Amino acid sequence: MSYTRNLIAGALLASGLTAVTPLTASAAECIAPADPGGGWDFTCRTVGRLLTELKLQDGSVQVTNMPGGVGAVAFANVAGKRADDGDVLVATSTVGVTQIAQGKYPGGVDVMRWVGMLGTDVGVIVVPADSEYENIGDLLDTLKADPTAVPVAGSSGAGGWDHIRLLMLADAAGMDGDAYKAIRWVQFDGGSPAVTQMLGGQVGAVSTDLGEIAGFVESGDIKILAALSDEPIPAFPDAPTAKSQGFDVTGYNWRGFYTGGDVSDDAYQGWVDELKTLFDTAEWKEAAEANGLITVWRGGDEFEAYVADQAKQMEDISRSIGVIK
Structure with a gap:
């Protein structure tokens, strides 16, 4: 990939967006490894749009x-066919690294x-707005009484990050390993499809990321039983955290x-620099926070080390709950 650096002097861009120093790339493509509407799709489309609007790219990001x-x-696909293609970015997250740690990817x-990473989403447990469950304790009490009583869905398979978060709550509620492993888990390819099926009565609750289903919360179709964050989420301050519920x-x-x-x-560092430039703009922070993300930057060598460490942590957690041996 050929990067060129063009300094924009003085004035704001004609569109009124914050002036930045662009690091432009030709024929850029962002692969979202999921159907439209999920978190990876949001990541690609939002970042791609802003890279174009802020003129960090010569043209639109496909x-x-x-x-x-x-x-x-x-x-x-990337490993086998495009390993040296510097025009390609692939959206990923803790979910992807968890799958890698469990040996579910080809490498x-x-x-x-x-x-690099530009922000972090917050895990949530949600139910339909008219659900009988008013808080996370109600749902966990039902599962403790009968682990098969409420099918729960998410965008990862059994043992994936969405599932592990639910099992962490079950463990905190005092369920033993055999009991919480009996919880009925249903996988969909994205949080939005999972919520859609929940609203259709196919499952009783969903464990996913807020960024994937924020629109359903805003519309009032679903309610958050627990946000899995240290503090309340700025975009949804009334959503109770699991911590606040014990x-x-x-x-x-x-x-x-x-x-x-x-x-x-050179191509790799160009992408690192470009994403860091984007991260520093008000436009990215506004887009991220509007979708429930907390903005955080890690890039380059620091991010590579972070991912390697997280993969090891996910492997250890997976072993502890019996997902892998």
């Missing part, structure tokens, strides 16, 4: 939806180059990108 295997299909974290559980899901493992150092 977004390609490539669902399958909770990100495994996109991972395999480990060292197969890719990890570019369950010491948090479950953040960062949003970021990787590119192919054979991408050149």
Whole structure:
């Protein structure tokens, strides 16, 4: 990928957006490893749009939806066909790294180059607005009495990050391993499809990220039983945290990108610099916070080390709950 640096002097962009120093790339593409409407799709489309509007890109960023295997299909595609293509970014998150840690992708974290993260989503447990459950304690009491009573859905498979967060709550509620492993778990390819099926009566609750289903909360179709954050979410300050209800559980899901493992150092660093420039704009912070994200930056070598460490943590957690041996 050929990067050129063009200094914008003095004035604001004609669109009225914050003036920035662009690091432009040609034919940029962002792969969202899920159907439209999910968190990875949001990450690609929002970042791609802002890169274009802020003129960090020469042209529009193409977004390609490539669902399958909770990100495994996109991972395999890039590893096998586009490992040295410096024009490609792939949206990922804690969910993807968890799948890698459990051996569900065709390779480990060292197969890719990890570019950066721009924010972190907050895990939530939600139910329909008219559900009988008023708080997370009500739902957990029902599951303690009968782990099979309420099917719960999310955007990861059994043992994935959405599922692990639910099991962490079950553990905090005093359920033993055999009991909380009996909870009925249903996987959908994204939080939005999971909520849609919940509203249709297919499942009773959903464990997912707020950024994926914020629109359903705003419309009043669903209610948040617990936000898995240390503090209330700025965009939804009335949503109770699990901690405030006596369950010491948090479950953040960062949003970021990787590119192919054979991408050149110059192309890789160009993406790191470009995303950091985007992160520093008011436009990114406004877009992130409007969708329930907490803005956090890690990039380059720091992010690569962070991902490797998190993969090890997810492997250890997965072993402890019996997901892998």
